[in-house]
Amino acid sequence: QMPGTARHDQQMAIQAKSNLSKTTDPIEKLRLQCLAKGSAGIKGLGRAFRIMHGNNSRTLDFNAFLRGLSVYAVMINKEEALELFQIFDKDGSGKIDFDEFLVTLRPPMSNARKEIIMQVFRKLDKTGDGVITIEDLRGVYNVKYHPKYQNGDWTEDQVFRAFLDNFDSPYDKDGKVTTEEFMNYYAGVSASIDTDVYFIVMMKNAWKL
Numbered sequence: 001q002m003p004g005t006a007r008h009d010q011q012m013a014i015q016a017k018s019n020l021s022k023t024t025d026p027i028e029k030l031r032l033q034c035l036a037k038g039s040a041g042i043k044g045l046g047r048a049f050r051i052m053h054g055n056n057s058r059t060l061d062f063n064a065f066l067r068g069l070s071v072y073a074v075m076i077n078k079e080e081a082l083e084l085f086q087i088f089d090k091d092g093s094g095k096i097d098f099d100e101f102l103v104t105l106r107p108p109m110s111n112a113r114k115e116i117i118m119q120v121f122r123k124l125d126k127t128g129d130g131v132i133t134i135e136d137l138r139g140v141y142n143v144k145y146h147p148k149y150q151n152g153d154w155t156e157d158q159v160f161r162a163f164l165d166n167f168d169s170p171y172d173k174d175g176k177v178t179t180e181e182f183m184n185y186y187a188g189v190s191a192s193i194d195t196d197v198y199f200i201v202m203m204k205n206a207w208k209l
Helices: 005-021 026-037 041-053 062-072 078-088 098-105 113-125 158-164 177-192 196-207
Strands: 058-061 095-097
Touching: 005 026, 005 177, 026 041, 026 078, 026 098, 041 062, 041 098, 041 177, 058 062, 058 098, 058 113, 078 095, 078 177, 095 098, 113 196, 158 177
Parallel strands: none
Antiparallel strands: 058 095
């Protein structure tokens, strides 16, 4: 598990579940349902849409939107789904932009938080190509202390792969982590942490910045 996130993940999921009963805002409701599935929840919803829809299309109509929500087991009735859809369908075209939808769904973060997340990303992305892969991790992430590596269950590459899978959602683990996926993941973690100062300290400690 990621340094410093297992506990936050649990806290955040519990918090999201309890906040669900208090909110009437449709965006907030969907956001909290995703977060109740953990930090990678929002990204998981994105993947559910993508798998269902093929990677080529960047837009969704209402039926595809409804199907994606039900595939991902989000509890939402048709009226709420329509209300949500109309919020995102700003020009009334009957289609919504997929990326815009996911970015809006992501819990808001201050610039200070985004900056520290990008610092970590740049540190991990040794090759500088905007994607973190096993190759990037070799010199940065030390597997020696990983229990499964220590007891011989996993090779170094398996440890790296499991690490990358934290940021990938269950639907399509491709062993690559983009800046967008990294941001989505940490937006989830960030949602459980009240102050910028604490978030930044946690990130610096976890990643030895």
